[in-house]
Amino acid sequence: MLSLKRFVSALLAVILPVLASFPALGQSSGTTVLQESVAAASEPSLMPSNEELVGEIVAIRKAAIGTKVAGQLASVPLFIGDLASAGQIMATLDTQDLELSLLQTEANLEVAKARLKILETGSRPEEKKQAEEEMRQAKANMDNAQSDLLRVRDLCQSGAVSKSARDAAEARATVNEAQYQSALQKKALVDLGPRLEEKEAIRAQVRQLEAAMKMARLQLEYAYLRAPFNGMVAQRFSDEGTYVTPTTPIYLFIQTDPVYAVVNCSERLIPLLKAGMTAKICLDAFPGLCFPGTLRRVPAMLDSKTRVARAEFMVSNPDMILKPGMFVRAKILFGNVESGADR
Numbered sequence: 001m002l003s004l005k006r007f008v009s010a011l012l013a014v015i016l017p018v019l020a021s022f023p024a025l026g027q028s029s030g031t032t033v034l035q036e037s038v039a040a041a042s043e044p045s046l047m048p049s050n051e052e053l054v055g056e057i058v059a060i061r062k063a064a065i066g067t068k069v070a071g072q073l074a075s076v077p078l079f080i081g082d083l084a085s086a087g088q089i090m091a092t093l094d095t096q097d098l099e100l101s102l103l104q105t106e107a108n109l110e111v112a113k114a115r116l117k118i119l120e121t122g123s124r125p126e127e128k129k130q131a132e133e134e135m136r137q138a139k140a141n142m143d144n145a146q147s148d149l150l151r152v153r154d155l156c157q158s159g160a161v162s163k164s165a166r167d168a169a170e171a172r173a174t175v176n177e178a179q180y181q182s183a184l185q186k187k188a189l190v191d192l193g194p195r196l197e198e199k200e201a202i203r204a205q206v207r208q209l210e211a212a213m214k215m216a217r218l219q220l221e222y223a224y225l226r227a228p229f230n231g232m233v234a235q236r237f238s239d240e241g242t243y244v245t246p247t248t249p250i251y252l253f254i255q256t257d258p259v260y261a262v263v264n265c266s267e268r269l270i271p272l273l274k275a276g277m278t279a280k281i282c283l284d285a286f287p288g289l290c291f292p293g294t295l296r297r298v299p300a301m302l303d304s305k306t307r308v309a310r311a312e313f314m315v316s317n318p319d320m321i322l323k324p325g326m327f328v329r330a331k332i333l334f335g336n337v338e339s340g341a342d343r
Contacts, residue, residue, distance in 0.1 A: 055263030057326040058312075059256070061229055064237075064249035067093055068222035073242045076250065080236055084227040084253070091225035091238075091250050098223055102216040109209040116202040131187040138176070138183035145169075145176040231255040232320070254324060257317040261293050263330045264308040272334055273298050279313050279332045283322070291315050291322070293330070 071093035078090055152169040155161040235252035238244060261281045265273065275297050282290040293313030302309045313330065315322060 051269075051331070053263040053265060053311075053330045053332065055261060055310075055328050055330060057315075057322045057324050057328060058260045058262045059231075059234075059254040059324045060258060060260055060314075061231065061255035062234075062324075063228060063253050064251070065090070065225060065228065065253050066244060066246065066248050066250045067091065067225050068246050069093065069098075069219055070245045071095075071098075071223060071243070073238055073240050073244060073250070076236070076238060076240055078233050078236070078251065080233055082233045083256075084231065084233070086227055086229050088227045089224050090227055090233075090253075093223040093244075095220060095223045098216070098220045102213070102220055105209060105213045105216045109206065109213055112202060112206045112209050116199070116206055119199045119202055128187075131183070135180070135183040135187045138180040142173070142176040142180040145173040149173040225250060227253065229253075229255055230257075234324075256320050258314050259317045259322050259324065261291075261313045261315050261322075261328050261330060262310050263313065263328070264306075265299065265311045267302060267307045267309075269332075270299065270302070270309055273311060273332075277332060277334065279330045281313060281315055282329045282331075284327050284329070286321070289321075291317075295332075 073091060074094045075092040076090075078084060084090055149166075149169045149172070152161055152166050156163060156166040231253050233251050234254045236250070237252070238248065238250045242248075244250065261279070263279075273295060275295060277295045279293045279295065280290050281293045293315040295311060296314050297312070299309035299311050
């Protein structure tokens with residue numbers, strides 16, 4: 001029995017120190033593994049620098065363009081592949097009716113301005129003098145009529161003239177007095193000039209016609225289709241003689257320099273992408289010919305079905321070798337980041 005107790009005590013003395021060391025070993029091992037993982041992830045040699053991505057060339061700007069007013073096309077000078085600079089005329093409508101409308105509006109405006117000038121100038125000295133003469137003549141006629149009426153009344157009382165003669169004299173006196181009052185009112189109006197309300201009405205008419213003239217000029221300008229940016233005609237939809245509306249496209253117009261090389265990036269590469277990162281863009285159409293591209297911004301989202309994002313690398317294309325729709329292969333240089341990109 002004593003020997004058994006000694007054996008158990010000796011066994012416990014050996015096992016307990018070994019068991020006590022297990023947590024420390026586990027903690028030390030875990031820390032070491034974590035540190036090794038972080039170090040491995042930070043090493044540039046482990047970046048997927050040799051992975052090749054596929055995509056296509058895409059125009060940065062693309063627009064189906066047409067005129068802003070309806071009409072019949074008189075000139076469509078450009079064809080597929082033709083270049084146009086920003087502001088260049090690309091198509092023209094028949095402008096005859098628009099030009100006549102502008103001329104008519106300008107003439108109406110000139111008439112309204114002339115009328116306003118007359119009102120603001122007021123009555124001319126000749127008009128005032130004429131009104132004064134008419135008033136004096138009317139007063140003289142009224143005075144004569146009153147004198148004749150008094151004389152005829154006296155003669156009528158003495159029986160020298162009939163009552164009908166007296167009635168006629170009274171009628172003439174009444175008419176001449178009304179004419180005198182009318183002349184007085186006319187002279188007062190000439191002295192005062194046009195009413196303020198009449199002037200304001202003509203001023204409003206002038207403003208209305210000025211706005212109409214600006215609109216007519218704008219409509220005439222809209223009859224000319226101008227290039228919205230520097231680019232190339234990708235498609236031509238209409239020819240001369242076609243009646244078009246503002247919703248009718250005449251050209252498909254694209255920007256050719258620079259262009260985007262849009263490649264599909266898998267989900268695991270998204271955390272490694274940075275704005276300003278460069279890539280080597282190669283084309284199957286031109287074996288051995290590659291172009292540098294710069295990532296302008298990090299993709300904002302992934303496709304929920306394919307789990308890939310579209311990364312846009314801007315590529316200079318002064319010789320217009322790169323055509324929208326071309327298949328490209330890209331190798332992203334993860335260690336190379338240019339400054340000045342949109343983040």
